[in-house]
Amino acid sequence: MRDPIDLRSDTVTRPDDAMRRAMAEAPVGDDVYGEDPTAVRLQEELAERTGHEAGLFFPSGTMSNQAAIAALTGRGVEVIVPAGAHVYEYEIGAMSLLSGLTPRPIPAPGGVPTPEAVHDAVHRSPHQAPTGLLVLENTHNKAGGTVVPLERQRALIDAGRAEGLPVHLDGARAFNAAVALGVEIAEVTAGFDTASICLSKGLGAPVGTVLVGRREVLREAHRYRKAFGGGMRQIGGLAAAGLEALRHGPARLAHDHARARALAEGLQDVPGIAIDLASVQSNMVYLGVEDAPDVAADWAAHGVRANALGPRTIRLVTHRHVGDDDVEAATTIVRERMEARTGGAPVAG
Ligand SMILES: Cc1ncc(COP(=O)(O)O)c(C=O)c1O
Numbered sequence: 001m002r003d004p005i006d007l008r009s010d011t012v013t014r015p016d017d018a019m020r021r022a023m024a025e026a027p028v029g030d031d032v033y034g035e036d037p038t039a040v041r042l043q044e045e046l047a048e049r050t051g052h053e054a055g056l057f058f059p060s061g062t063m064s065n066q067a068a069i070a071a072l073t074g075r076g077v078e079v080i081v082p083a084g085a086h087v088y089e090y091e092i093g094a095m096s097l098l099s100g101l102t103p104r105p106i107p108a109p110g111g112v113p114t115p116e117a118v119h120d121a122v123h124r125s126p127h128q129a130p131t132g133l134l135v136l137e138n139t140h141n142k143a144g145g146t147v148v149p150l151e152r153q154r155a156l157i158d159a160g161r162a163e164g165l166p167v168h169l170d171g172a173r174a175f176n177a178a179v180a181l182g183v184e185i186a187e188v189t190a191g192f193d194t195a196s197i198c199l200s201k202g203l204g205a206p207v208g209t210v211l212v213g214r215r216e217v218l219r220e221a222h223r224y225r226k227a228f229g230g231g232m233r234q235i236g237g238l239a240a241a242g243l244e245a246l247r248h249g250p251a252r253l254a255h256d257h258a259r260a261r262a263l264a265e266g267l268q269d270v271p272g273i274a275i276d277l278a279s280v281q282s283n284m285v286y287l288g289v290e291d292a293p294d295v296a297a298d299w300a301a302h303g304v305r306a307n308a309l310g311p312r313t314i315r316l317v318t319h320r321h322v323g324d325d326d327v328e329a330a331t332t333i334v335r336e337r338m339e340a341r342t343g344g345a346p347v348a349g
Pocket of ligand 1: 137139
């Protein structure tokens with residue numbers, strides 16, 4: 001029997017031999033003292049590629065986002081976020097728990113709010129918590145891995161600035177956005193005060209996120225990184241994996257996107273599955289099914305691992321270990337399982 005096809009997330013990849021070698025051979029130093037030469041190189045390289053002044057290595061996207069949010073605000077303020085934003089839905093309420101902030105989700109069809117919604121969400125009364133920050137997410141995970149077009153992103157940044165707000169990008173998959181848009185990463189990260197970019201998703205590193213921005217903001221973020229327990233020592237091995245991911249990862253993301261598309265098209269007429277093809281814009285496919293946990297367990301028992309993200313939502317994500325043959329095999333298995341489950345009933349929803 002073949003190995004299970006793991007479509008739960010693009011975080012499941014394992015480092016290849018070249019990455020492991022780079023990790024083993026990396027020069028290291030104590031990063032709390034700013035003396036790890038490989039971490040310094042990674043930070044500089046990503047800052048340069050994104051057109052920002054400086055970079056700061058974090059163990060996770062969550063810590064990077066939360067340190068940036070804390071650094072750009074102050075206790076007691078409200079943070080505008082797009083509906084479904086990772087910083088709100090999937091970071092354990094950290095902005096409230098750690099930083100005394102209130103998230104304010106605003107409607108974001110397809111992962112993109114309107115500038116009017118930003119304007120309307122800003123608090124102006126002395127009875128309300130002052131609004132202190134706008135966060136955007138590109139690609140937007142929960143909306144389907146959707147790509148925020150650059151002109152709409154620019155209009156949103158301008159709307160935030162018009163209200164005097166700093167703007168943070170959760171760019172966990174900013175390279176996926178750049179590839180989908182056919183632009184350089186610097187165009188996706190332009191205009192933001194800070195952008196958080198994960199190396200451990202589609203780019204293939206085992207760990208690591210770099211926050212880019214102005215030096216003075218990163219100094220604050222550095223303080224929060226330490227306070228949140230993220231002061232690290234000889235991290236050169238991890239940074240070396242990040243450098244490998246940065247150098248070789250982006251070029252292959254287009255394959256992930258094409259395979260997600262093929263997966264979505266192959267599943268669109270499968271009984272019991274509802275799928276919005278328009279939302280498939282990068283390496284993710286979101287499916288509507290009845291009883292998602294049970295459906296995912298059934299697929300897993302037959303060799304396809306998927307992520308049940310809600311009672312009726314399943315997410316499939318393509319990545320480095322998913323080839324064309326895996327897409328074909330997964331499509332066949334899912335079709336067979338759904339036909340068995342529904343008796344070939346028409347597509348739900
Ligand atoms: C959009 C987005 N932001 C942030 C994160 C957090 O990254 P991490 O899992 O490294 O904390 C994720 C994780 O999947 C994500 O999808």
